[in-house]
Amino acid sequence: MIDLKTYWWPLATLAELKVQQPLARSLHDIPVVLFRDRAGYPVILLDRCPHRHAPLSSGRVNQGELECPYHGWRFDGDGYCTRVPGMETGIRRCQTIRKISACEAHGLLWGCLSLTETTPDPASPSVLGNNMDTFVMVDRINCTIIAAAENFLDGFHTHFVHEGWIRRDNKRQSVKVQVRRLESGVEAQYSNESLQSGLISRILESDRTESMGRFRLPGIAEIEYRGRKGLNLLITTWLTPEAEGRLRIYARITTRRGLIPGWLKKLLLKHLFSVILRQDKKILEQTHINITNFKHCQQPDLMAKYMDSPLDLLGPSIRRLMNGESLEEINTTITVKL
Numbered sequence: 001m002i003d004l005k006t007y008w009w010p011l012a013t014l015a016e017l018k019v020q021q022p023l024a025r026s027l028h029d030i031p032v033v034l035f036r037d038r039a040g041y042p043v044i045l046l047d048r049c050p051h052r053h054a055p056l057s058s059g060r061v062n063q064g065e066l067e068c069p070y071h072g073w074r075f076d077g078d079g080y081c082t083r084v085p086g087m088e089t090g091i092r093r094c095q096t097i098r099k100i101s102a103c104e105a106h107g108l109l110w111g112c113l114s115l116t117e118t119t120p121d122p123a124s125p126s127v128l129g130n131n132m133d134t135f136v137m138v139d140r141i142n143c144t145i146i147a148a149a150e151n152f153l154d155g156f157h158t159h160f161v162h163e164g165w166i167r168r169d170n171k172r173q174s175v176k177v178q179v180r181r182l183e184s185g186v187e188a189q190y191s192n193e194s195l196q197s198g199l200i201s202r203i204l205e206s207d208r209t210e211s212m213g214r215f216r217l218p219g220i221a222e223i224e225y226r227g228r229k230g231l232n233l234l235i236t237t238w239l240t241p242e243a244e245g246r247l248r249i250y251a252r253i254t255t256r257r258g259l260i261p262g263w264l265k266k267l268l269l270k271h272l273f274s275v276i277l278r279q280d281k282k283i284l285e286q287t288h289i290n291i292t293n294f295k296h297c298q299q300p301d302l303m304a305k306y307m308d309s310p311l312d313l314l315g316p317s318i319r320r321l322m323n324g325e326s327l328e329e330i331n332t333t334i335t336v337k338l
Contacts, residue, residue: 002324007218008122009240010108010250013136017109024057026242027111032100033057037077038064044100044111045079123220125236133262137251141281143288145219145239146322150315151284152221152237153213155338161279166198172337179313181330185216186317200272204233215318231256
């Protein structure tokens with residue numbers, strides 16, 4: 001398995017991080033608290049006062065320092081205690097709370113539990129540019145990174161889970177798909193597909209020349225639609241592991257700037273994608289519960305195992321990547337009814 005703790009993970013949008021208010025989060029089963037220090041820099045500390053272990057996220061930010069809600073102990077951005085109310089003598093300066101590495105990138109605040117020399121930069125969207133309208137949606141879901149990534153990139157569930165919104169089973173098209181290895185991931189490129197039969201495609205796209213679904217380590221899934229004028233839609237989804245079997249999802253939606261004002265497009269797309277997310281969340285959480293139930297079976301023939309088909313274009317590669325296995329060169333082209 002790859003060591004997920006050595007990667008950067010988004011923990012909040014910059015809009016969520018208020019100046020006077022701490023923010024509670026969890027990363028790899030560890031509670032952390034986010035706030036801004038006196039200079040306005042983002043800070044991530046363990047969410048535990050060393051005095052009586054009260055959650056600091058339930059306190060407040062006082063003059064750029066984090067104040068415990070229990071006895072008012074105060075801590076600066078380096079995790080040093082600066083004030084113990086009622087103590088008349090000076091406080092010996094020492095670090096009492098572990099500080100977690102933090103940075104800002106792509107409109108998000110990121111944290112890394114085990115920063116090393118080989119830790120890659122926070123994963124950026126595949127398309128960046130000024131002539132784009134972007135916004136971020138945030139949600140939580142009970143499932144694994146592998147399950148969420150494969151679901152997001154799998155076109156064959158959309159006829160049923162998202163019937164009418166993305167595709168319809170009675171309006172399939174013959175589509176050519178090329179699967180190839182990326183430097184730190186895998187990608188499926190679709191061609192010969194006209195506009196999808198669902199509502200979202202009719203609203204967002206005037207034409208379609210190609211589309212891509214890609215996964216990149218440690219947990220980034222992207223869908224990209226392109227037409228003759230360039231990008232139609234890019235959804236970059238970071239899957240942050242809060243705990244085992246629980247994710248916080250940050251989905252960055254990017255569209256080409258056009259006649260529709262960005263604020264109006266955001267309002268419409270948030271409603272549409274909220275519906276899609278609820279549908280995915282329902283089936284993923286049902287599946288996660290079912291897998292967990294079958295894990296308790298003692299009979300080998302009842303243990304939960306995946307049965308892959310040739311239509312599972314990216315799932316097997318995603319599992320190998322997350323297990324720390326290297327992918328051999330992939331250059332497979334097939335035709336499917338999508």
